[in-house]
Amino acid sequence: MPGASRHLKTTPMNDTTFLCSDEIRTLFSRRMSEMYREEVPLYGELLDVVADVNAQTMREPALLAHLRKNGELERIGVERHGAIRLGKPEELATIRRLFKVMGMAPVGYYDLSVAGVPVHSTAFRPVSDASLSSNPFRVFTSLLRLELIEDLALREEVQQILARRNIFTPRALALVERAETAGGLTAAEAEEFVAQALETFRWHSEATVSKATYDKLLAAHRLIADVACFKGPHINHLTPRTLDIDAAQIEMTRRGMSAKDVVEGPPQRKVPILLRQTSFRALQERVAFAGESASEAGTHTARFGEIEQRGVALTRKGRALYDALLSRVRDANGAGNAGADYQTRLHAAFQDFPDDLKAMREAGLGFFRYALTDKGRAAGHDELGAKSLEALVDGGWLSAEPITYEDFLPVSAAGIFQSNLGAGEQKSYAANSAQAVFEAALGATVQDEIALYEEAQERSLKEAAPFLAAR
Ligand code: OOG
Numbered sequence: 001m002p003g004a005s006r007h008l009k010t011t012p013m014n015d016t017t018f019l020c021s022d023e024i025r026t027l028f029s030r031r032m033s034e035m036y037r038e039e040v041p042l043y044g045e046l047l048d049v050v051a052d053v054n055a056q057t058m059r060e061p062a063l064l065a066h067l068r069k070n071g072e073l074e075r076i077g078v079e080r081h082g083a084i085r086l087g088k089p090e091e092l093a094t095i096r097r098l099f100k101v102m103g104m105a106p107v108g109y110y111d112l113s114v115a116g117v118p119v120h121s122t123a124f125r126p127v128s129d130a131s132l133s134s135n136p137f138r139v140f141t142s143l144l145r146l147e148l149i150e151d152l153a154l155r156e157e158v159q160q161i162l163a164r165r166n167i168f169t170p171r172a173l174a175l176v177e178r179a180e181t182a183g184g185l186t187a188a189e190a191e192e193f194v195a196q197a198l199e200t201f202r203w204h205s206e207a208t209v210s211k212a213t214y215d216k217l218l219a220a221h222r223l224i225a226d227v228a229c230f231k232g233p234h235i236n237h238l239t240p241r242t243l244d245i246d247a248a249q250i251e252m253t254r255r256g257m258s259a260k261d262v263v264e265g266p267p268q269r270k271v272p273i274l275l276r277q278t279s280f281r282a283l284q285e286r287v288a289f290a291g292e293s294a295s296e297a298g299t300h301t302a303r304f305g306e307i308e309q310r311g312v313a314l315t316r317k318g319r320a321l322y323d324a325l326l327s328r329v330r331d332a333n334g335a336g337n338a339g340a341d342y343q344t345r346l347h348a349a350f351q352d353f354p355d356d357l358k359a360m361r362e363a364g365l366g367f368f369r370y371a372l373t374d375k376g377r378a379a380g381h382d383e384l385g386a387k388s389l390e391a392l393v394d395g396g397w398l399s400a401e402p403i404t405y406e407d408f409l410p411v412s413a414a415g416i417f418q419s420n421l422g423a424g425e426q427k428s429y430a431a432n433s434a435q436a437v438f439e440a441a442l443g444a445t446v447q448d449e450i451a452l453y454e455e456a457q458e459r460s461l462k463e464a465a466p467f468l469a470a471r
């Protein structure tokens with residue numbers, strides 16, 4: 001493989017050559033994609049649509065230049081996120097160690113109980129600029145909140161069912177330990193690790209419980225049945241990134257796929273912000289229940305397709321404005337995102353969010369990566385030192401590229417959960433964010449996603465224009 005040596009790191013201590021964690025992540029995401037394609041053929045079709053639309057969209061020279069400059073051109077074709085739902089705190093702690101081997105760390109805390117889904121979540125993803133641009137593979141990871149199940153007997157039963165399972169293969173656990181103690185994995189170990197890790201995310205068509213138990217949990221909450229009745233946390237979707245979600249949606253309809261009617265997130269704009277997503281109804285999959293004959297096999301719906309478009313990462317101020325505008329639309333007459341006029345109302349409310357990069361930058365709504373231009377490099381520090389950041393950008397000495405949002409949105413995530421849990425699944429739980437409880441289970445704190453964008457912006461400024469920081 002040409003250039004492969006770039007990805008190997010050597011530890012002088014024992015002269016072992018380890019595969020870089022970015023490479024392990026890329027291998028894992030490729031294998032996961034191959035597995036999901038086999039399990040869910042619709043996913044393969046989605047990839048085709050997205051590839052077509054992206055090729056078309058990249059004909060736009062400005063977009064192409066931005067992607068190239070931002071180091072996103074190479075990653076776009078392989079960019080995916082997946083989602084899993086865990087049942088026990090120990091599972092979350094171990095999954096953190098497993099993802100760490102692939103250079104993924106927990107970022108962000110999402111409380112979905114507000115939306116009637118008894119889970120809280122984080123996203124495991126790479127954090128450094130270099131790792132993101134090499135492969136930004138992320139996994140939205142949720143943990144079931146048993147304490148939100150009011151029926152104590154049921155809670156106890158779910159706990160017992162979950163206590164009996166072990167979602168990791170012994171070899172996967174041994175290789176995680178090996179990576180931790182040795183400081184990495186060799187190429188051969190990494191291959192084996194990826195194959196073993198995949199076992200955790202694979203679809204298992206045999207339930208661990210009887211049909212009667214499954215039905216009981218399903219009635220309590222469809223999500224509880226999905227988490228508790230199976231051998232492991234099957235990957236429930238794998239989402240490619242499209243550069244134009246509206247075009248992709250049209251193309252899907254043309255091909256006869258049925259997307260859900262609402263695109264979650266901000267409205268269509270000239271400058272895309274945060275994240276827009278749309279998903280496809282879950283498949284009905286055959287399940288064999290414990291102790292029952294094949295003729296009594298039932299079905300389970302959990303896995304679906306999704307596509308997303310990513311835009312500019314917003315500052316705390318920008319995010320507050322986004323949240324306020326979104327709830328203005330959703331809370332109006334308690335309409336939520338229902339109604340044929342939702343997109344129109346959304347669009348109207350977002351008139352209050354500037355739709356142009358310069359205005360967003362000057363109002364402090366978005367994050368940008370700054371770099372000296374040729375003109376900037378040619379100029380002396382004396383010439384530049386006296387100018388403001390705005391003047392430097394306006395005069396063409398500094399370029400400002402918007403930073404891409406790498407995370408998720410709780411309201412959108414809740415919408416995705418709900419549309420795939422089946423009709424009528426609307427329970428309500430008192431809003432109770434429990435980040436400390438989540439972090440105790442995780443065995444680590446989650447990183448604040450907005451702080452990461454702040455740091456990326458600061459780093460770029462320090463490098464491009466150190467004289468600005470000195471003032
Ligand atoms: C996760 C739903 C959240 C997203 O893209 O916001 C999500 C799930 O259904 O398990 O994947």
Ligand code: NI
Nearest residue numbers: 083237239306
């Ligand atoms: Ni998703």
